[in-house]
Amino acid sequence: MTELALNGIFRSFGPRGAEARALDGVDVTLSAGETVALVGESGSGKTTLARIAIGLDRPDRGSVLLDGRPLADRRGRIAHADRARVQMVFQDPLASFNPHRSVAASVALPLRLHGGLSRAARRDRVLDLLAAVGLDADLGARAPAALSGGQLQRAAIARALATDPALLICDEPVASLDVSVRAQVLNLLARLRRDRGLGILFVSHDLGVVQRIADRTLVLFHGRVVEEGVGPGLWRVARHPYTRALAAAVPDPAVPWRDRPRALPAAVAAGAEAAGPFAIPSGCRYRLRCPHAVPVCAETDPTLEPVGAPGQRVACLRAGDPALAPPQP
Numbered sequence: 001m002t003e004l005a006l007n008g009i010f011r012s013f014g015p016r017g018a019e020a021r022a023l024d025g026v027d028v029t030l031s032a033g034e035t036v037a038l039v040g041e042s043g044s045g046k047t048t049l050a051r052i053a054i055g056l057d058r059p060d061r062g063s064v065l066l067d068g069r070p071l072a073d074r075r076g077r078i079a080h081a082d083r084a085r086v087q088m089v090f091q092d093p094l095a096s097f098n099p100h101r102s103v104a105a106s107v108a109l110p111l112r113l114h115g116g117l118s119r120a121a122r123r124d125r126v127l128d129l130l131a132a133v134g135l136d137a138d139l140g141a142r143a144p145a146a147l148s149g150g151q152l153q154r155a156a157i158a159r160a161l162a163t164d165p166a167l168l169i170c171d172e173p174v175a176s177l178d179v180s181v182r183a184q185v186l187n188l189l190a191r192l193r194r195d196r197g198l199g200i201l202f203v204s205h206d207l208g209v210v211q212r213i214a215d216r217t218l219v220l221f222h223g224r225v226v227e228e229g230v231g232p233g234l235w236r237v238a239r240h241p242y243t244r245a246l247a248a249a250v251p252d253p254a255v256p257w258r259d260r261p262r263a264l265p266a267a268v269a270a271g272a273e274a275a276g277p278f279a280i281p282s283g284c285r286y287r288l289r290c291p292h293a294v295p296v297c298a299e300t301d302p303t304l305e306p307v308g309a310p311g312q313r314v315a316c317l318r319a320g321d322p323a324l325a326p327p328q329p
């Protein structure tokens with residue numbers, strides 16, 4: 001089974017001595033047939049990690065292995081066959097299409113690059129791909145700007161499927177879509193995973209979105225995974241104060257207010273010092289925003305430890321405290 005493993009990934013940007021640490025020792029694995037969600041706010045490092053996973057960026061330290069072998073060689077080149085096995089879907093579908101090509105021509109482009117098909121076979125394959133994502137064949141003849149956002153994101157997914165990949169890296173694929181269209185695209189990704197055995201790394205700032213399709217969820221804060229959970233219910237059992245703040249923003253009308261995790265107190269949120277990747281504080285990197293911080297949080301950098309539900313791991317010195325226990329059903 002295909003597996004992509006990112007081990008101990010470090011990545012910084014900016015001039016020496018004033019670097020911004022985007023990723024600070026992140027481990028992620030993605031196997032065919034599972035959906036791993038990577039959640040965090042802007043600047044958490046999630047898009048950098050997605051780009052590294054597909055070989056569009058290189059880590060300063062750490063390894064990216066596809067089935068145990070380096071994805072890229074020392075000069076960053078990726079073997080043709082491996083590039084076909086891991087494909088990416090971008091946030092802005094319009095920006096990812098050539099405006100001067102028809103949608104069908106763009107979907108066919110990976111088939112031309114990877115070769116092996118006649119023109120007629122490519123045309124048939126494009127029609128199959130458009131059908132697989134629920135698009136009518138006649139939409140393929142149109143320019144990208146003539147399609148709606150949802151239709152174009154479907155076309156982008158069709159293009160990513162052209163090389164029959166085992167893994168898809170999806171960077172905020174529904175962030176620019178209306179709520180109703182968003183649900184359709186999420187359902188499409190869930191179906192593709194089920195029918196084709198795809199592994200999907202789903203990057204999002206919205207915990208509510210990823211909870212619909214995630215088998216595992218990793219919560220990233222300032223370049224570090226601060227909580228990991230299994231299954232779709234992490235937001236219900238979250239113990240890290242940052243995950244709880246994300247979970248409090250999930251608008252699920254089926255859950256009574258008293259059962260939802262508490263958001264940050266307004267005074268803490270408003271007065272929080274935005275440390276950002278340029279100024280990660282000593283000890284716990286979340287402590288400048290954390291309403292549960294105690295003095296030891298300034299001295300000790302917490303690591304991910306098992307606590308709570310099966311498969312749950314939390315990087316918080318107080319994760320086992322009753323104050324951070326999820327509400328009882």
Ligand code: SF4
Pocket residue numbers: 240241242284285286287288290291292293294297302315316317318319
């Ligand atoms: S270690 Fe301390 S500061 Fe960090 S999240 Fe836990 S309680 Fe808050």
